[in-house]
Amino acid sequence: MDIVFFDTTSIYFQGEGGATIGQRGHSKDHRPDLNQLVVGMVVDQKGNPICSGLWPGNTADVSSLVPVVERLKSRFGIGSVGLVADRGMISSMTLLEQNLT
Numbered sequence: 413m414d415i416v417f418f419d420t421t422s423i424y425f426q427g428e429g430g431a432t433i434g435q436r437g438h439s440k441d442h443r444p445d446l447n448q449l450v451v452g453m454v455v456d457q458k459g460n461p462i463c464s465g466l467w468p469g470n471t472a473d474v475s476s477l478v479p480v481v482e483r484l485k486s487r488f489g490i491g492s493v494g495l496v497a498d499r500g501m502i503s504s505m506t507l508l509e510q511n512l513t
Contacts, residue, residue: 416454416462418480418501420473424448430469437470452476454484463487474503 424446425434434447441448448469454462463483467476481493495502 415457416484417456418452418454418477420450420452420476422448422450422469424469433466433468435469435471437468438472439469450476452480454480473501474506477501478506478509 422437422440424430424439424441424443425448426446430447430449433449435449436444436447437450438444439446439448450467450469450471450473452465452467454464456462463480465476465480465483477495477497481495484490485493
C-alpha cells in the first residue's frame, strides 16, 4: 500500500437504538440530543474499502486514528507511516505517542 485515506462520520439512533455502543457526543448531523456511534473507513486510492471501525458516539476523531494506524501496520506488515491529517484527526500527543515528530 502506498496511500490510503481514512475518515470518520457519526450515525445517530432514533428511538431506543444505540443502547450498547451509542453515546451522546459531538454530532456531525447536528443531533446532540440522540445517541450516536462513530464510523471510520479506510479506503485505497481507488476507493476500495480496506478496513473499518466503530466507536462509541462520544469518541473524538483524534482517538480513532492511532488504533487504525496500528491495525494497518499489524495487518499488512507496514513499517513506516506518514500521516497527513486535519487538526480534528491528529494532536501533538498523537504524534508523540506514534513517534511521528
